[in-house]
Amino acid sequence: MDFSEIRGVILDMDGVLWRGDYPLVDLPGFFARLKSLGLKIVLATNNSTRSVPQYLEKLRGFGVMLGPENIVTSSMAASSYLSQKYPSGAPVYVIGEVGLKDTLREWGFHYSEAEDVVAVVAGLDRNLNYNILTKGVQLIYHGVEFIGTNPDRTFPSPSGLTPGTGALLAFIQAATGKNPVVMGKPEPYLFQLSLQRMELSSSQVLVVGDRLDTDVLGAQRIGCKSVLVLTGVTTPQDIHPPHSVQSILPDFILNNVDELPNLISNPHKV
Numbered sequence: 001m002d003f004s005e006i007r008g009v010i011l012d013m014d015g016v017l018w019r020g021d022y023p024l025v026d027l028p029g030f031f032a033r034l035k036s037l038g039l040k041i042v043l044a045t046n047n048s049t050r051s052v053p054q055y056l057e058k059l060r061g062f063g064v065m066l067g068p069e070n071i072v073t074s075s076m077a078a079s080s081y082l083s084q085k086y087p088s089g090a091p092v093y094v095i096g097e098v099g100l101k102d103t104l105r106e107w108g109f110h111y112s113e114a115e116d117v118v119a120v121v122a123g124l125d126r127n128l129n130y131n132i133l134t135k136g137v138q139l140i141y142h143g144v145e146f147i148g149t150n151p152d153r154t155f156p157s158p159s160g161l162t163p164g165t166g167a168l169l170a171f172i173q174a175a176t177g178k179n180p181v182v183m184g185k186p187e188p189y190l191f192q193l194s195l196q197r198m199e200l201s202s203s204q205v206l207v208v209g210d211r212l213d214t215d216v217l218g219a220q221r222i223g224c225k226s227v228l229v230l231t232g233v234t235t236p237q238d239i240h241p242p243h244s245v246q247s248i249l250p251d252f253i254l255n256n257v258d259e260l261p262n263l264i265s266n267p268h269k270v
């Protein structure tokens with residue numbers, strides 16, 4: 001592959017940059033090397049519960065100074081999708097936490113429970129109750145567009161796996177018989193917004209992640225080359241499962257993300 005064309009990278013965060021509160025590599029050094037190669041950087045996450053300032057704060061805690069232009073979340077992808085379809089200021093019904101609600105508000109959408117909402121936007125809400133779900137189900141049942149922030153069925157927590165947005169979407173799907181338009185990986189919206197942010201085309205960008213079914217598949221769907229790192233959920237055995245008919249294969253596999261600058265600047269040595 002000709003890396004001279006590469007101008008930007010889209011990085012997944014958990015399992016690539018850190019695991020929980022522990023950095024996986026020397027993060028300040030890693031970002032300094034990416035910047036010295038002149039690469040544009042977007043950190044893209046399916047997580048809709050955290051806001052951009054919260055991610056910047058986390059990065060700062062690891063000694064990494066990035067700006068809001070470097071973060072793209074599934075809440076932003078949902079807002080961008082809505083803004084292309086509906087007028088600014090349109091009412092939306094939201095099932096989700098502060099990260100999703102604040103982002104939609106910043107993009108000019110206002111929260112409403114009235115019948116004239118243009119969409120029901122559903123993301124993870126850890127204070128969810130039956131009434132909140134019922135309202136969303138009734139609106140969708142009456143024809144309002146159903147948008148989901150991300151498809152992840154589980155969500156890691158210190159106590160183990162917890163139900164994720166995908167499980168919540170499945171509840172609404174079962175009740176309404178309608179499928180959501182999903183914003184997060186592996187669907188294209190989150191990555192498309194990331195490319196727009198960088199003002200680059202898919203052939204100029206590498207997608208880096210730790211999951212085959214989200215990061216790598218999503219990269220394939222928008223035409224980006226993909227890099228799988230082995231610091232997250234995927235093990236070498238997962239890459240060529242013995243009984244798999246069609247496995248999702250990354251273009252490159254790295255032990256950790258620290259090897260990425262070398263891959264881009266000197267691909268023949270990898």
Ligand SMILES: [Mg+2]
Nearest residue numbers: 012014015210
């Ligand atoms: Mg990850």
